[in-house]
Amino acid sequence: MKNTAIILFLVLTLVGCNESVLEFPVPLPARVRVVNTSRDADTLSVIIDSTTSLKVARGTVSDITEVGAGRPITFLVTYRDVLIGRDTARYTLGAKGSIVLFARGSKNKLVSFNSPVQDTALAVDEPNAFVKFTNASEYDFVEAGGLVEVFTGTGDKVFKEQYPPDITSPRWSRIAPGTYTFILREAGTTRELARLDNVLLKAGASYMLFSYDRNPPTLDDIGLAIF
Amino acid sequence: MISIVSTVGVLAQGVTTGSLGGRVQRKDNGKTIPLSGATVKAVHVPTGATYGAIVRSNGAYTIKGMRTGGPYTVTASFIGYQSQSRTGITIRLGETSTTDFVLEESSTTTQDVVVKATQDPAFDRSKTGSGTVVTDQMIQAAPTINRSISDVARLNPYANQVQTAGSDGLQGVSIGGVNSRFNNFQVDGAVANDLFALSTAGTAGGQANANPISLDAIEELKVNVSPYDIRQSGFTGGLINAVTRGGTNTWTGSAFMYGRNQDFVGASPDANRRPFDEFSDLQLGGRIGGPILENKVLFHLTAETRQRRTPIEVGLNDPNALNNFPASSSVMDEIIRVARDRWNYDAGAWDPFIVRNNTVNLIGRIDWNISEHHKVQIRHNFTYALQDRNVQRTAVNFSLSSQGNEFTSINNQTVMQWNGILSDDLSNELRVSFTRTNDERVLGEDPFPQVRVQVASGVNVVLGPERSSQANALDQTQLAITDDLTWFVGDHNITIGTHNEFNWFNNLFIQDYYGSYQFPSIDAFRDGTPNQYQVSWANESVTGGEQRPRTTWSMMQVGLYLMDEWQVNDDLRLVGGFRVDAPIFTTTPYENPVFAARFPGRSTSEVPQLALLYSPRLGFNWDVSGDRTTQLRGGTGLFTGRVAAVWLSNQYGNTGMDVFRAAIGGNNSQNVIIGADGNPIEFDLRSDRTPRPGDSTFPGSISTSAINITDQNFRMPQVWRSTLGIDQRLADGLTLSIEGMYGAFLNTVDYANINLKPSGIGVSPIDGRPMYAGENGDSLVAREFTQVLLLRSRNEGYQYSVSGSINLADNNRWLPGLSAMLTYTYGHTYDLNSGQAATAISQWNGTDAIDPNNATIGRSNFDVPHRVVFNASYRHVWAPGYTTTVTLFYAGSSGRPFSLSYIQDYNGDNALGGNDLIYVPRAEDYNSKVVIVPPSGTDLRTPDQVWTQIMDLIDSNPVLKEYQGQILPRNALREPWVHQLDLRFLQRIPTTRKQSLEISLDIQNLLNLLNAEWGLQRFVNFQSFNLFGLGLVGGKPFDEQGRLRMTYTEPVTNGRPGIYFTDNFFSRWRMQLGVRYNF
DSSP states (O other), X not given: OHHHHHHHHHHHHHHOSOTTBOOOOOXXXXXXXXXXXXXXXXXXXXXXXXXXXXXXXXXXXXXXXXXXXXXXXXXXEEETTEEEEOTTOXXXXXXXXXXXXXXXXXXXXXXXXXXXXXXXXXXXXOOSEEEEXXXXXXXXXXXXXXXXXXXXXXXXXXXXXXXXXXXXXXXXXXXOSEEEEEEEEETTSOOEEEXXXXXXXXXXXXXXXXXXXXXXXXXXXXXEEEO | OXXXXXXXXXXXXXXXXXXXXXXXXXXXXXXXXXXXXXXXXXXXXXXXXEEEEEOOTTSEEEEEEEOSEEEEEEEEEETTEEEEEEXXXXXXXXXXXXXXXXXXXXXXXXXXXXXXXXXXXXXXXXXXXXXXXXXXHHHHHSOOXXXXXXXXXXXXXXXXXXXOTTSOOOOEEEESSSOGGGOEEEXXXXXXXXXXXXXXXXXXXXXGTOOSSOGGXXXXXXXXXXXOOTTOOSOSSOEEEEEEOOOOSSOEEEXXXXXXXXXXXXXXXXXXXXXOOSOEEEEEEEEEEEEEETTTEEEEEEEEEEEEEEEEOOEESOTTSSSEEOSOHHHHHHHHHHHHHXXXXXXXXXXXEEEEEEEXXXXXXXXXXXXXXXXXXXXXXXXXXXXXXXXXXXXXXXXXXXXXXXXXXXXXXXXXXXXXXXXXXXXXXXXXXEEEEEEEEEOOSSOOOEXXXXXXXXXXXXXXXXXXXXXXXXXXXXXXXXXXXXXXXXXXEEEEEEEEEEEEEEEEEOTTSXXXXXXXXXXXXXXXXXXXXXXXXXXXXXXXXXSSOOEEEEEEEEEEEEEEEEEOSSSEEEEEEEXXXXXXXXXXXXXXXXXXXXXXXXXXTOOOOOOOEEEEEEEEEEESSSSSSEEEEEEEEEEEOOOOHHHHHHHHHOSSSSEEEEEEEOTTOXXXXXXXXXXXXXOOTTOSSOOOXXXXXXXXXXXXXXXXXEOTTOOOOXXXXXXXXXXXXXXTTEEEEEEEEEEEEESEEEEEETTBOEEEEEEOTTTOOEEEOTTSTTSBSOTTEEEEEEEEEEOOOXXXXXXXXXXXXXXXXXXXXXXXXXXXXXXXXXXXXXOOOSSHHHHHXXXXXXXXXXXXXXXXXXXXXXXXXXXXXXEEEEETTEEEEEEEEEEEEOOOEEEEEESSOSSSOXXXXXXXXXXXXXXXXXXXXXXXXXXXXXXXXXXXXXXXXXXXXXXXXXXXXXXXXXXXXXXXXXXXXXXXXXEEEEEEEEOSTTOEEEEEEEXXXXXXXXXXXXXXXXXXXXXXXXXXXXOOBTTBSBOTTSOEEEEOOOOEETTEESSOEEOTTTTSOEEEEEEEEEO
């Protein structure tokens, strides 16, 4: 029996090499941040790809988390253990890509992710900072069509465009390093909707400025945050 | 008793019986002289059946047509000489047992000589080809839960079990890397195949998951791969012959019960580790045999029933479930409500579905020993099976219970056999069998179309009778007559014989008889506005008013053969023969005049011309050492097989004359069908008459038909197989065998769609594959038809293998009671078409190809390059009658091969399902020959990221790297290695007299019981995966610069990255308890 067992072992070792079996190499992961700008869920639970779990308070952004790339992955969004978003939350991310996902909507209507934003790789010696803006609030000022604009505390317009809800600025705005105040205004007016003071912008870094509903369902109580 | 598996060659001397032969001689001055005229008498001790022969002038004697088994007592006698007897002789199925005598004059001894015989079947003179004998003892010791033929046939090194992935169904047996459809399964020499060949198991009743015969009724099983006996035919894979038990003079019997439930099945092979759902399996039966008239008339009866309830496991919105349907129960409730309130139809339920499977096997046999010269055997086998079918619940399709039907199968077979010794040098064997099989799918009483409601992209809830079951029944009848006349002359046994099969088929198969609808949403289902509709209906002017016309046709195959078995000398035996078979089609299909006009030279009514199929064979057995310790054996010859009758039936059922067909809309389209007025057409799903062209509510008047024809030069498949083997006795009870085999396939099955026109661009600028015209109006030769599928024969394909085995008999000197076998087989099989499907269209577009109309040989779907089989059985006797038997079976084999293809139609052949093999791009192809279609929507990757992913995948696999810059051949890749470890524990306890009680425990997939991560069986659906996508523009995959527009996303299967499904059933350990009482 001993000899038989040895022969069996040798044969299995010889032939058990799984030739031609197709296995898929794991791409380098993508980096994801989730921003909670949902109207009703003060704290969202987000399970990514059945493995990574995030808890994100309204108006805040999660830490950067690495997730699988190259294939559709599911983002399960729950609020107080109730599944409130799923079918619309499948993304395919590129290897080594960075992405920001804004959780939007109502717990009653299923949360979805809007405005996925790819980060931009910056040169190491870049002397400026870069800023983007996402309007994730539900501004209800009818006369202005819901549009908003972003200014610095010194009155400079940060972005050329006016933004309706759910829109992210299409380009990065180059801005000198320093400490800033950002002000959200109703488009075309001086009405201040939200303010964010003492924001330190460093050279060679990119930032996402975003607005959100601070106290839903009350409208026009808007917060401004940056990461 | 010898209980090893012999992988040595076999010369099958008779398909249901065995033979005895040898020499009777006397000594004269130290020399042996033939004792012509001596008498040899063999008595089958259990039944008293007596066989006799007269020794010929050269001292040789032969007795044919002997009942298998034993023990026999064989006596040689001659006036003036002392009689000699050998006891304990065993006659094996299809073999010639050799027993020689040297008699001494009466004056030199005072009493008859009785000697206990010793036999070694591995070194019988009659062995030439390759085969395995599985004895009664081995059958009893084999680990099995389904108690199926395949669980014992797998002991043959060439025989690989073929399972229906994810089901609890019976497994078929692929032999030599060939589809089980090309096997010939016989019971007592009578064909017991599933002739129409719709079941995976390949045996009668297999479609309803029924064993063709109770395992208890089988006394011996033989798996032949290359029997050079010219009488053996009807296969290009292998021949499996089961011989049934017969009665004896002693009343014996057995009653058994085997059972299991969900607690005897392992947890789900997913993250949930859920216990198996409600499940039960109970097998009850028994057998009894005895004398009706001692030594004269004996009977044996076996009865068995099985009641099985198997759950269909699926998760709803459960990403951790292995099989997850991504919709909620509320969605299904809504569909059920719409069906009820809007269409007055009970769509059934979405609750867990339990599949019923009930079977009954009855077999009775009577042996009549008329005289020493004449024996008659009559047998009847009855099988009934019922199974719930067609409720499918996968990640993309969820059947409500109304999809299901009861599949019933009834099989009756009667066999009569006469073995006669006509004179001292002439014997005859006549066998007549009559078989009827009736299969039917029984629907509910409320006819309704099949309805698919899309609930997400590519995800459907399905209700109503399954479209292929709406009119589906099959009756098969076969009469087979075989007669073999053998003439013993000198050292020659010359056999002339005939085998004739007459087959009648009566097939009802009208897909979409009640119609099939697909709706893009629940609202569309409510509105009756589908995005796809298919229907078939009878052309009553041809069918004579019959609305459900059946395809009735018949054919026969007559065979004549001549064989000479020549014992050249004591050490060399030759067998040579010549056989001619002639398939004859006796029914003419409908003539379609439109087809004849469009395709000059072809006709739907033409059947294959009569063609004679020749099978010459030559085999030999050479005792190299002269003392039967080294044996060389082999041979070469042609074997003529058969094709699945359904492939031939397709022509009769698809002439475009008796049944019309219409299909409108697009699969998975979001656009509902629009009428002439520009508005969605509302269909009445409750209409008395299925909507069809010509109706006021039906858009357009297009009715198309698929035509199936068979080439006039079509031939039944053949294989020219040659083997050479050597058997070496290493020690008493220990044998080493090495064997090589090469086979060349002739008349291989092949298909072409001759309704396809070539495209203007000729070949692909990327890889040179032929391009067809695609979906534009010029793509078809005749627009009246969809496909015109031609079944034809081509002489391509081959197989080769080398096998080594070590056998240890249980009478070995090291550990008596232990028998073991270790075999390793290396081989490959290449074919044109592996014959996986039933319909012609699936046969054609289900075979991935560079050019589907000119297939090239590739690895067979059943190709197994490496296979290791280890079987060890140890029997320990604690005290008289108290025995414990433990059997361990291991089979490890390469995974099945599979192909990689495109999701979309690359070459414009209009084939659905992705049959176009991928081109494996090189790094330098990027933006020169290949471009990546920019991802959009929720795919946030850049084209560069997609390309990097593709290159990383190709770089990681040696086969893909090897074929960079080329088209990947069919079945170039493999599923993971498969390990199967099974165990059987059997305890026998004596009771009163010679009666005993047996308790058994069978465990299959023992590895999974030891570790939840072991024993997992992973597979690729249909052995083809659509890996790359194409960005089609105007039906073409190229951009303006002729570059291939590709897409790619890493696949996800069972919710996990990769392409392998994990088999939800065979990946679990399974266990069964049994109790048996022997009396």
